[in-house]
Amino acid sequence: AQKITQTQPGMFVQEKEAVTLDCTYDTSDQSYGLFWYKQPSSGEMIFLIYQGSYDEQNATEGRYSLNFQKARKSANLVISASQLGDSAMYFCAMKSNAGGTSYGKLTFGQGTILTVHP
Amino acid sequence: ETGVTQTPRHLVMGMTNKKSLKCEQHLGHNAMYWYKQSAKKPLELMFVYSLEERVENNSVPSRFSPECPNSSHLFLHLHTLQPEDSALYLCASSQDSLGNSPLHFGNGTRLTVT
Numbered sequence: 001a002q003k004i005t006q007t008q009p010g011m012f013v014q015e016k017e018a019v020t021l022d023c024t025y026d027t028s029d030q031s032y033g034l035f036w037y038k039q040p041s042s043g044e045m046i047f048l049i050y051q052g053s054y055d056e057q058n059a060t061e062g063r064y065s066l067n068f069q070k071a072r073k074s075a076n077l078v079i080s081a082s083q084l085g086d087s088a089m090y091f092c093a094m095k096s097n098a099g100g101t102s103y104g105k106l107t108f109g110q111g112t113i114l115t116v117h118p
Numbered sequence: 119e120t121g122v123t124q125t126p127r128h129l130v131m132g133m134t135n136k137k138s139l140k141c142e143q144h145l146g147h148n149a150m151y152w153y154k155q156s157a158k159k160p161l162e163l164m165f166v167y168s169l170e171e172r173v174e175n176n177s178v179p180s181r182f183s184p185e186c187p188n189s190s191h192l193f194l195h196l197h198t199l200q201p202e203d204s205a206l207y208l209c210a211s212s213q214d215s216l217g218n219s220p221l222h223f224g225n226g227t228r229l230t231v232t
Contacts, residue, residue, distance in 0.1 A: 004160075033218050043206055044222035052218055089159070105174065106221055108161040 005108035023092030034075040039089040124224035139194040155206040181186030
């Protein structure tokens with residue numbers, strides 16, 4: 001079974017500062033993918049960044065980077081230069097490619113509410 | 119339009135009503151999903167369709183009935199729901215054959231069962 005754990009129910013950061021949102025995962029699969037999504041109050045889930053289990057380098061997308069530590073099974077999201085619009089719920093999710101199923105069955109964590117203060 | 123569109127955005131229904139949620143994707147994807155998001159719980163996968171064939175039903179009660187007439191459209195038919203079914207229902211799509219393809223979500227339908 002797969003499990004995603006986000007231990008921070010809520011986080012606060014000052015505008016323009018960096019913040020790290022924690023995510024640990026548990027899987028026995030060798031091949032898997034890790035995703036981060038942002039959910040503003042409007043409800044839409046916005047894809048932010050992806051890290052494959054065999055990727056040797058940490059993924060980066062603009063102000064978002066993923067601190068991937070495979071041995072520790074962690075995939076923390078780092079947001080640099082926080083903006084007021086970054087205030088939202090953030091979800092870590094995992095997809096396993098085991099069993100021959102390539103469709104995107106994602107397992108989600110409980111989420112972290114990020115609040116950016118001016 | 120681009121992306122994934124869900125209608126209606128909000129729905130209030132009684133326990134004896136029958137209603138349907140609609141999802142349409144304009145991304146050329148061949149897999150579509152229904153997720154349920156309840157307060158204080160992680161997103162729960164309900165159904166997966168790949169190439170219009172249902173490939174997963176996550177022990178969802180029969181009062182929820184999905185329909186995928188083609189790769190661009192997905193419906194969730196609702197009947198005799200319970201108050202605990204009140205939640206945000208999210209539709210998503212992905213490019214089925216790519217292991218690293220992210221799911222693209224719609225804005226969701228906020229369902230309230232009275």
